[in-house]
Amino acid sequence: MSVTTRRNRLAVAALAAITALGGLTACGNDEGSGQADGKPAKLVVDTFGEMGYDELVKQYEKDTGIKIELRKTAQLSDYRPKLVRYLATGKGAGDVVALEEGILNEFKANPANWVDLAPLVADHSKEYLPWKWELGKAQDGRLLGLPTDVGSLAVCYRKDLFEAAKLPTERDQVSALWPDWNAFLETGRKYKAGSGGKAMIDSITAVSNAVLFQQNGDLFYDKENNIIADKSPAVQAAWETATSMSDISAKAATWSPAWSGGFKQGTFAATFCPSWMLGIVAENSGEANKGKWDVAAVPGGGGNWGGSWLSVPAQSQHQKEAAKLAEFLTNANSQVEAFKATGPLPTNLEALKNEAFLSYTNEYFSGAPTGKIFGESVAKIQPVHLGPKHQAVKENALEPALRSFENGQSDKAKAWEQFQKDAAIQGRF
Known part of the structure; x- marks a missing residue:
């Protein structure tokens, strides 16, 4: 092992220890802890840029009766420091957070900060681009993120x-x-x-x-x-x-x-x-x-260029419900609707074959067949x-x-x- 590699791994271990201490403190989203039927009154979703979720969360609210607060940060450079702070203090993070590919590995360095989604959602391992699915896993094999898009x-x-x-x-x-x-x-x-x-x-x-x-x-x-x-x-x-x-x-x-x-x-x-x-x-x-x-x-x-995953921080008080929300936002239909709304390109294999996706034309961009243009490049x-x-x-x-x-x-x-x-x-x- 090189000296540089050893130093880097020690640094990762130190970062993990620091953020793990934060993870032991008070949980994050503590508003609306629950309703009489056991459901949370509200779930918070943290995203950056435009991920096309505005109408989808309204539909989820209608279907489940759970209020969804969608917190958007325009730029990733502003989003990352907030997430670092939330994890270090053990509070403040959304119940569902987006992790972009450029910061994914940094945050995966301490898997203790994240919920293993595998026991909380159905097995979707065959439903996405294989390499995209694998990148959402920690080194120990735990599923830390569900795939959203590629760029x-x-x-x-x-x-x-x-x-x-x-x-x-x-x-x-x-x-x-x-x-x-x-x-x-x-x-x-x-x-x-x-x-x-x-x-x-x-x-x-x-x-x-x-x-x-x-x-x-x-x-x-x-x-x-x-x-x-x-x-x-x-x-x-x-x-x-x-x-x-x-x-x-x-x-x-x-x-x-x-x-x-x-x-x-x-x-x-x-x-x-x-x-x-x-x-x-x-x-x-x-x-x-x-x-x-x-x-x-x-x-x-x-x-x-780009692409993300949805993860559930360990500090969430509503981990099971948050996992279900992440599962909904990344399913085939939701990925098609998000694409039509703001352009995030699906990674769900069913979505990529969906006629509504393949035939979609973007009126703002002179009727460009963006489903076909971007869809053909995915493979x-x-x-x-x-x-x-x-x-x-x-x-x-x-x-x-x-x-x-x-x-x-x-x-x-x-x-x-x-x-x-x-x-x-x-x-x-």
């Missing part, structure tokens, strides 16, 4: 802005513009020339995410969870591709006010869209831009290895370094040096 990649683009720049606008023609990333860059330069100097894409960090999640295998960590960020071929490919596109970028960092406002203002004409991003694009763009957006293929083939998705602090390295090391270069604060070599330094710090656990 199959595409490009969302503004047809009206492409037309004004004298580029094709039909989705098949647009997809043909960029079979690879070099062709995408050339298209961006043509757009810039045809639009009077406007940027085609929102930011180079969006490019890095798309490229990063097209790679199979290891990203920031090797299989033994040693940090390899600056030596990873996947990271190097993402870095080189992203930095090559700074001249076609609006420099609007994802989730920033400039990014959110840029959809309505036409600051950029394209962004990389995992399926769950469709609802966010529509919300940011507003009703006035309905029908102006469409969906095309991503350069270089498919890829998977091609390969799992990538995300280490325990993947999200921290990506958000606090890689993306700041790329933004430093994009904004002209650092040259490419200095920005890479910054990334190497910050990745070593952020990747420790």
Whole structure:
């Protein structure tokens, strides 16, 4: 065993011990402890972004008589610290919480914080993408999360802005513009020339995410969870591709006010869209831009950016009922309805074959057959290895370094040096 590996495993053990102490304190959601019939008066669900659950929880309330409080946090970077605090203090977490792939392994490091769902729900092990189901398990085999979605990649683009720049606008023609990333860059330069100097894409960090999640295998960590960020071929490919596109970028960092406002203002004409991003694009763009957006293929083939699981914290006072709610939200019908609502791509095999999913067209995105577009890519998705602090390295090391270069604060070599330094710090656990 290497010294680094041993140190990392000791760190995981220390984290487990600390959070286990938190798990011994008072339970989390203590409002509405129950009704006369033994059912809880209320269950709390913690999510981030848009998971398409608004109408589903209303249906669950109607079917069960249990009130569901859906607590949404817009950004994962804000969501994770809240969850860390809830687990450390042993109180405050929802009865059901979403765990995104970038933070999943970090929280799985202490399985004592989570309920084993297997005894509380039916056996669904054959109903989901096999690799997705397996990732929801702890090392000891306990089932800690039920699969929700994956984030199959595409490009969302503004047809009206492409037309004004004298580029094709039909989705098949647009997809043909960029079979690879070099062709995408050339298209961006043509757009810039045809639009009077406007940027085609929102930011180079969006490019890095798309490229990063097209790679199979290891990203920031090797299989033994040693940090390899600056030596990873996947990271190097993402870095080189992203930095090559700074001249076609609006420099609007994802989730920033400039990014959110840029959809309505036409600051950029394209962004990389995992399926769950469709609802966010529509919300940011507003009703006035309905029908102006469409969906095309991503350069270089498919890829998977994002995806989550639903888990039940051990601190929940209503573990059995919470497990049933998680089971409902992840079943085949619910995954189809969530997709139609905001775009999260199903991982339930029955849902992926559902005609309502396969034939679904998204009116906001010019009637794009998003069920077909994203559904056909699911079988091609390969799992990538995300280490325990993947999200921290990506958000606090890689993306700041790329933004430093994009904004002209650092040259490419200095920005890479910054990334190497910050990745070593952020990747420790």
